[in-house]
Amino acid sequence: MxxxxxxxxxxxxxxxxxxxxxxxxxxxxxxxxxxxxxxxxxxxxxxxxxxxxxxxxxxxxxxxxxxxxxxxxxxxxxxxxxxxxxxxNGYRVCGAVNVFNKDEGNLLMAQSQAWTDEGVRFHLLTSNEAIQYVPDLNPAFESTVYLPDFAQVRxxxxxxxxxxxxxxxxxxxxxxxxxxxxxxxxxxxxxxxxxxxxxxxxxxxxxxxxxxxxxxxxxxxxxxxRPIRGQIVQLQLNKLPFNCVIEHGRQYLVPRQDGLILVGSTQEDVGFEKKNTAEGIAQLLEFAVSLVPTLRHAEVVRCWSGLRPASPxxxxxxxxxxxxxxxxxxxxxxxxxxxxxxxxxxxxxxxxxxxxxxxxxxxxxxxxx
Amino acid sequence: MxxxxxxxxxxxxxxxxxxxxxxxxxxxxxxxxxxxxxxxxxxxxxxxxxxxxxxxxxxxxxxxxxxxxxxxxxxxxxxxxxxxxxxxNGYRVCGAVNVFNKDEGNLLMAQSQAWTDEGVRFHLLTSNEAIQYVPDLNPAFESTVYLPDFAQVRxxxxxxxxxxxxxxxxxxxxxxxxxxxxxxxxxxxxxxxxxxxxxxxxxxxxxxxxxxxxxxxxxxxxxxxRPIRGQIVQLQLNKLPFNCVIEHGRQYLVPRQDGLILVGSTQEDVGFEKKNTAEGIAQLLEFAVSLVPTLRHAEVVRCWSGLRPASPxxxxxxxxxxxxxxxxxxxxxxxxxxxxxxxxxxxxxxxxxxxxxxxxxxxxxxxxx
The missing domain is CATH 3.50.50.60 (FAD/NAD(P)-binding domain)
Incomplete structure (x- = not known):
């Protein structure tokens, strides 16, 4: 043949x-x-x-x-x-809440300007509005922005x-x-x-x-x-505490419809080495709990890492x-x-x-x- | 029959x-x-x-x-x-280093007295002696004690x-x-x-x-x-950074000969629910890294929990x-x-x-x- x-x-x-x-x-x-x-x-x-x-x-x-x-x-x-x-493939428009600390005012300004210039829809949320999207959001964040057109895929x-x-x-x-x-x-x-x-x-x-x-x-x-390692932790709750993606800088929480929540991710320049480290997993879990304190009781189901291909x-x-x-x-x-x-x-x-x-x-x- | x-x-x-x-x-x-x-x-x-x-x-x-x-x-x-x-069964006399913070002086005194009264061998270590047992031990601890007769079993x-x-x-x-x-x-x-x-x-x-x-x-x-949940994380390194058990209060690191290190454990009164939580795993990983900072790069291999049977x-x-x-x-x-x-x-x-x-x-x- x-x-x-x-x-x-x-x-x-x-x-x-x-x-x-x-x-x-x-x-x-x-x-x-x-x-x-x-x-x-x-x-x-x-x-x-x-x-x-x-x-x-x-x-x-x-x-x-x-x-x-x-x-x-x-x-x-x-x-x-x-x-x-x-x-x-689980594609859905889930929206995203972006959160900013008190000392991230400049970042928020720059990001808002970029969204405005591009014509990406976003809304600055009051704290009352924010908790409608994420009822358990840590109130310590200074500003929250909602992006209605943010989507996800499994x-x-x-x-x-x-x-x-x-x-x-x-x-x-x-x-x-x-x-x-x-x-x-x-x-x-x-x-x-x-x-x-x-x-x-x-x-x-x-x-x-x-x-x-x-x-x-x-x-x-x-x-x-070059490979830049990213670690992710998967949490699980019986009932999702929020339906939208939540982002803080380059870290995020992504909820799946079945109660899983992905917490990501680290950025590590360590060559072709996929592994989960004590420091990486601790950071991600602290991030998740600091963003949404009720996640402290979420089950740690699994963790993994991947190698992102980064150009200079x-x-x-x-x-x-x-x-x-x-x-x-x-x-x-x-x-x-x-x-x-x-x-x-x-x-x-x-x-x-x-x-x-x-x-x-x-x-x-x-x-x- | x-x-x-x-x-x-x-x-x-x-x-x-x-x-x-x-x-x-x-x-x-x-x-x-x-x-x-x-x-x-x-x-x-x-x-x-x-x-x-x-x-x-x-x-x-x-x-x-x-x-x-x-x-x-x-x-x-x-x-x-x-x-x-x-x-x-992996029984071995591995020794243990117990560490005490600056504000745990009274605990150290009481513990030393109890060991002395019982006739359990222990040595207060100088910081030079301590790093012979645990080269990477966080120098922030005020006091360290060595128990030569401490053993472990797998x-x-x-x-x-x-x-x-x-x-x-x-x-x-x-x-x-x-x-x-x-x-x-x-x-x-x-x-x-x-x-x-x-x-x-x-x-x-x-x-x-x-x-x-x-x-x-x-x-x-x-x-x-009643069941009191304890969570454990298992870390792995190619080469063990220490051979003895390390204890700080009720938390511990237990090294196995093949490069595994058990980090334990939480104490949670949550009924018959075995699970690993974001908060529990984060705490254990932070504890491990704070005790022996080089463990930040150790691989997170696995985690689990058990239900300890506690009387009042x-x-x-x-x-x-x-x-x-x-x-x-x-x-x-x-x-x-x-x-x-x-x-x-x-x-x-x-x-x-x-x-x-x-x-x-x-x-x-x-x-x-």
Whole structure:
């Protein structure tokens, strides 16, 4: 049996790789996707699935463009996955309360200005209004803001839905690939040699999160992405004490409909080491209890960590790889891989097909470092 | 086949029940032991296996008598279990460092006096000496004391060894017994009716920890024992940063030889609810890191909780049950069930056989409440 030879080989089966595979398959291309383990087991799985709002019309920064474009796609994309696969990814518009300490007045001002400029809906809450969203909120916070359009998705379920949709659309998923030798000629990559198979392709797309750097290094390209560990604790209560996401700076509480609450997350530059530490878990639990004191009685169900792929400027790198005519990259999304995945995949698929992209990629190009 | 009818029926297969069964079997009695689940799954399993030293010769309180008598038995009993079953229970004399804050001077004085009076070996350490035992100890502690004779046992392994030894000595272990009806006549309990079997016996012995109260209540006897939850976190490091137990008041760190460190424990009066809470785990992790700051990087491997059986005076209740001529109890050991189990079992076995006990049971009788 002659083995399938894809138009595009995607290396890395996280949320960026899987969504890109699906977009390309939708465009009629044949796709193979490689993962060194099972798909969707790393950062995409480990995050909390927060989907902050945006307004594409007024987005002026690369971050805002990618966030707001993605935000505009999430509802429809989730519906499509549900219809195609029968898997509910748990997408819902849950709203978010952002809290600010007394000494975070400047942060609140800057953030409010940014929301206003972009046209993101937000309301400053009185303390009476705040406790309607979060009855047990610690009253010590100086200011609270409500973002009605903030959404969430249950990322592990979304990854299952993506995988199923890819398979249904004919994407070949090749997992547990321990070794890949990429064969180059001139400025093209022609083949990927696996232990028991050779894949020939027109286009290579690297979407391997923190592992992208070493893959691209083997091709002589430097795209700096380093792993930044994030730890999460999962709490459980019989009855959710709040339904919205709560954020304080970069820490958050994300409630799931079944009584689970994710408490995240740390930011640790410790290399490729996934583990939960005494200090990290203690910090997260203290944060949760300080935000919503009744959580002190919540059950600690589980904890885990993930490795976020961070570029030096914390922005993803999207598009053509310099010096190689058929290689593309979508990596370095740091904390925003899940939320930015629909937009990233749509852009990557357009670029790979030579189409115009819906939003400008200015500031995200691979040669910016 | 006529079913075995035991001389003694033991209700409750924790460390007290299993050790008592073994002592009685050693005396030639036939024993059946009931457990509502598998043996050794509750408080005996959940503790940390600390075995504080004692000196039987000078012991003057009920607590000291039972602790020091037990302490004198642990080494030999562990050796016997190893020889009989091939299971190493991990008994070792590891020493303990007790630390005291600046404002705990009175506690240190009282404790030192008690050790001196009992003839327990201890040394006040200089800070240079202290860091020889615990190189990373937080220097903020005012005083540290070393107890060279402090020992530990890996309690889950000890329970396995006990169970194996019991089975080898012919103890019948009946597990997962959901319902027991005890049949009384005059002032004796004659039978235990299980769903599929009737056990007739000469003597009944209740060693069911926190569940003892309800069993005895059904016989018209009030022995107040209530569950006090204790949570534990297990940390792991590649290399142990210290080999001795470290205690600060009622909280402790217990290192196992394979790099695990138990951090315990909370004391919570919340009924029969085993769970780990955000507040409990945060407290334990903060305690661990405040005691030995390098533990901040230790991996959080697991957490669990157990229900300690506490009497109002925190002392166990041992011996004959008032008003019933053939019923005995060994329960309410609170935090000390594991450490006091060899002595408790030896005493209970003697009392049940009508022999003199090695140490006085003054202060532990079932009619003291």
């Amino acid at each position: 002659p083995l399938h030879q894809p138009d595009v080989l995607i290396m890395g089966g996280g949320v960026i790789g899987l969504t890109t595979a699906l977009c390309l398959a939708d465009k009629g291309l044949s796709i193979s996707l490689l993962d060194r383990q099972s798909t969707g087991q790393e950062a995409s799985w480990a995050g909390a699935g927060m989907l902050p709002p945006g307004n594409l019309q007024n987005a002026t920064t690369p971050e805002a463009r990618l966030r707001s474009y993605s935000h505009s796609l999430w509802a429809g994309f989730s519906q499509r996955l549900l219809e195609q696969t029968g898997i509910d 990322n592990p379920r979304h990854l299952q839905a993506l995988r199923a949709a890819c398979l249904q659309k004919g994407v070949e998923i090749i997992e547990h690939v321990s070794e890949v030798n990429l064969v180059a000629a001139d400025n093209r990559i022609l083949q990927a040699r696996l232990p028991n198979r050779i894949l020939s392709f027109a286009t290579l797309c690297v979407t391997a999160g923190s592992w992208s750097t070493s893959i691209l290094q083997s091709l002589g390209v430097e795209i700096p992405v 400027d914390e922005l993803p790198t999207l598009g053509a790889v310099p010096g190689l005519s058929n290689v593309f990259v979508g990596a370095g999304h740091f904390r925003s891989g899940l939320q930015m995945s629909p937009g990233t995949a749509a852009i990557l698929a357009d670029v790979i097909c030579g189409s115009e992209t819906v939003v400008s990629m200015e500031g995200l190009a691979a040669d910016r470092f | 006529p079913l075995h009818q035991p001389d003694v029926l033991i209700m409750g297969g924790g460390v007290i029940g299993l050790t008592t069964a073994l002592c009685l079997a050693d005396k030639g009695l036939s024993i059946s032991l009931l457990d509502r689940q598998s043996t050794g799954q509750e408080a005996s399993w959940a503790g940390a296996g600390m075995l504080p030293p004692g000196n039987l010769q000078n012991a003057t309180t009920p607590e000291a008598r039972l602790r020091s008598y037990s302490h004198s038995l642990w080494a030999g009993f562990s050796q016997r279990l190893l020889e009989q079953t091939g299971i190493d 309690n889950p392994r000890h329970l396995q060894a006990l169970r194996a030894a019991c089975l080898q000595k012919g103890v019948e272990i009946i597990e997962h017994v959901s319902e027991v009806n005890l049949v009384a006549a005059d002032n004796r309990i004659l039978q235990a009716r299980l769903p599929n079997r009737i056990l007739s016996f000469a003597t009944l012995c209740v060693t069911a920890g926190s569940w003892s109260t309800s069993i005895l209540q059904s016989l018209g006897v009030e022995i107040p024992v 005076d925190e002392l166990p209740t041992l011996g004959a049950v008032p008003g019933l001529s053939n019923v005995f109890v060994g329960a309410g050991h609170f935090r000390s069930g594991l450490q006091m189990s060899p002595g408790t079992a030896a005493i209970l076995a003697d009392v049940i056989c009508g022999s003199e006990t090695v140490v006085s049971m003054e202060g532990l009788a079932a009619d003291r409440f």
